[in-house]
Amino acid sequence: MRAVVITGHGGPEVLQVVEVPDPVPGPDEVRVRVRSSALNRADLLQRAGAYPDPRRRRGDQSPEIPGLEFAGVVESVGERVTRWRLGDPVMGIDAGGGQAELICVHERQLAPVPATVGVADAGAIPEVFLTAWDALVVQGGLTSGRWALVHAGASGVGTAAIQVVAALGGRVAVTCSAGKRSACRDLGADLVLERSPHDWASEALAAVPGGFDMVLDVVGGEEVNRNLRVVATQGTIVQVGLMGGGTTSVEVGLLLAKRCHWVGTTLRNRPLEQKIALTQRFTAEVIPLFERGLLRPVIDCRLPLDAIAEAHRHMAANANVGKIVIDVGQPG
Numbered sequence: 001m002r003a004v005v006i007t008g009h010g011g012p013e014v015l016q017v018v019e020v021p022d023p024v025p026g027p028d029e030v031r032v033r034v035r036s037s038a039l040n041r042a043d044l045l046q047r048a049g050a051y052p053d054p055r056r057r058r059g060d061q062s063p064e065i066p067g068l069e070f071a072g073v074v075e076s077v078g079e080r081v082t083r084w085r086l087g088d089p090v091m092g093i094d095a096g097g098g099q100a101e102l103i104c105v106h107e108r109q110l111a112p113v114p115a116t117v118g119v120a121d122a123g124a125i126p127e128v129f130l131t132a133w134d135a136l137v138v139q140g141g142l143t144s145g146r147w148a149l150v151h152a153g154a155s156g157v158g159t160a161a162i163q164v165v166a167a168l169g170g171r172v173a174v175t176c177s178a179g180k181r182s183a184c185r186d187l188g189a190d191l192v193l194e195r196s197p198h199d200w201a202s203e204a205l206a207a208v209p210g211g212f213d214m215v216l217d218v219v220g221g222e223e224v225n226r227n228l229r230v231v232a233t234q235g236t237i238v239q240v241g242l243m244g245g246g247t248t249s250v251e252v253g254l255l256l257a258k259r260c261h262w263v264g265t266t267l268r269n270r271p272l273e274q275k276i277a278l279t280q281r282f283t284a285e286v287i288p289l290f291e292r293g294l295l296r297p298v299i300d301c302r303l304p305l306d307a308i309a310e311a312h313r314h315m316a317a318n319a320n321v322g323k324i325v326i327d328v329g330q331p332g
Contacts, residue, residue, distance in 0.1 A: 003100030004308050006064040009049030012309035020063045023097075023104040027078040030107050032090055034072040036123030036302075037098040039311050039324040040156065041218075041241065042068055042268060046096075047312065053096045054269055067098025068268060071113055071122035072329065081107045089113035091122045092279065093130060095268050098123075099308065099326055108276045111283045114290035117297065124156070124297035124323035125290075131267055132161035132216070133286055134278060135238040137168070139263050140214035144169035149204065149212040149230060151219045152243065153189060154180035154321045159298040161216055162187045164286075167294040173208065175200050183321045187298065201226040211235060211258075221245035228254035236261040298322030 001022050008014045025031040043066045045051035053064060071091035074084045084090065090110040097103045113122040136142045142165065150161040153174025165172035166188040173191035174184045181192045191207050193200035205211065211232035217223060221244025227237050228251060237260060255262065267275070289295045300320035303311045304327050311324050 001101040002305065003063065003065045003097075004067065004305065006047055006066060009047065012047070012312040014047060015308050015312065017306050017308065018063075020065070020100070022102055025076060025078045025081075025104045027080040028106055029078045029104045030074055030081055030084050030090070030110060031076045031102055031104045032070065032072040032092075032110070033075040033329060034070045034098065034101055034103055034123075035119040035327075035329040036072070036121065037067045037070045037326045037328050038124045038127065038156070039315050039326060040068050040127055041243065041315070043099075044312055044316060055095055065097045065100050067094075067096060067100065067326075069093050069123060069125070069127040070098035070103055070328075071119045071125070072103075073119065075102065077107070083107045084110065089119045089122070091119075091126050093126045093267060093275065099305065099328065101328060106272060106276060109272070109279050111279055111287060114287055116290055116293060120327070121297050121299060121325065123328075124299055124325050127267070128156040128160040128323065129164070129286065129295065129297075130278060130282055131157050131240055132164050133282060134267070135216045135240050135265065136161060136164055136214065138278070138281075139238045139265055140216065140236045142168060142170055142214050146170050146213040147208055147211075147232075148172050149215045149227075150174045151195075151215075151217050151223060152176065153184040153187075153192070155218065156298075156320075156323045157216075157218055157240065158184070159187055159322045160295075162189050163295045167289050173204060173212065177318070180321055196222060196226070201229050204230050214238065216240065218242075219244040221248050224248050225251045225254065228258060228260070231258055231260050234259050234261075236263060239264045240266065299325050301325070302327055 074088040153176040175195040215237040218241030220242035302325035
């Protein structure tokens with residue numbers, strides 16, 4: 001099969017599309033012929049050597065193939081698989097390997113592709129919608145009528161989060177760059193704030209004096225103390241990324257005064273059992289929202305597998321609104 005391989009750590013030039021051995025499914029695994037994948041910040045970090053593939057830490061010496069999400073059709077199944085049949089359209093997440101023509105995953109780690117989306121676009125769903133829904137609902141406890149603040153509202157996670165909050169009947173504020181504000185409004189954001197260094201925190205508190213019931217932060221860095229300023233008393237901050245840096249000085253007094261919860265979470269490093277549990281709940285609670293037309297992947301652009309270096313440069317420039325889709329297989 002053809003796959004993107006990280007040949008060393010550095011810039012986009014270390015990415016090569018080469019032939020590697022086809023994966024063989026285990027007894028409980030499904031082999032998926034991938035139609036589409038998508039790019040995530042973790043892929044850029046992994047390429048640079050700042051976010052090692054967990055499989056490497058377990059001693060796996062197979063080619064280092066990035067890609068945390070994928071969509072395609074079932075090509076073959078292990079002897080104990082009962083949930084899927086050949087040809088079924090499926091999508092899912094894994095610790096890596098999604099930017100290849102074939103991938104093997106546990107059968108319960110797969111979700112059905114919504115009929116309203118199709119496999120060509122579904123590669124843009126799993127990572128960001130699972131992340132957004134897990135952070136907002138599972139970790140953050142968001143319910144109807146409550147306020148959420150989402151940083152980087154025009155990012156993949158941000159565009160998913162705006163829709164999830166709206167589908168739940170909540171209200172959402174976002175931070176984003178000035179040029180992306182209209183895109184966030186069009187997706188349904190109730191309040192759009194220009195990101196730092198603009199004083200978005202003061203503007204936010206003027207609009208929502210009681211603060212936000214939950215904050216979804218992919219930035220970290222200097223936004224940490226601003227989050228503590230704007231979170232409601234006994235609210236929740238869910239930290240899912242560190243685009244702005246992982247080290248900062250924290251005003252611990254604000255944390256105590258607000259009596260708030262500050263939760264750190266990732267999907268990639270979770271045990272298989274936790275990924276399966278989350279995927280099954282996502283299938284039951286979120287896939288129907290796609291089928292009803294309340295959720296959709298937001299696609300900035302799509303590029304072929306051979307243009308993977310160009311895709312990395314596009315994301316590194318912060319030029320995208322929504323997802324950068326990688327067309328791995330051929331249409332049809």
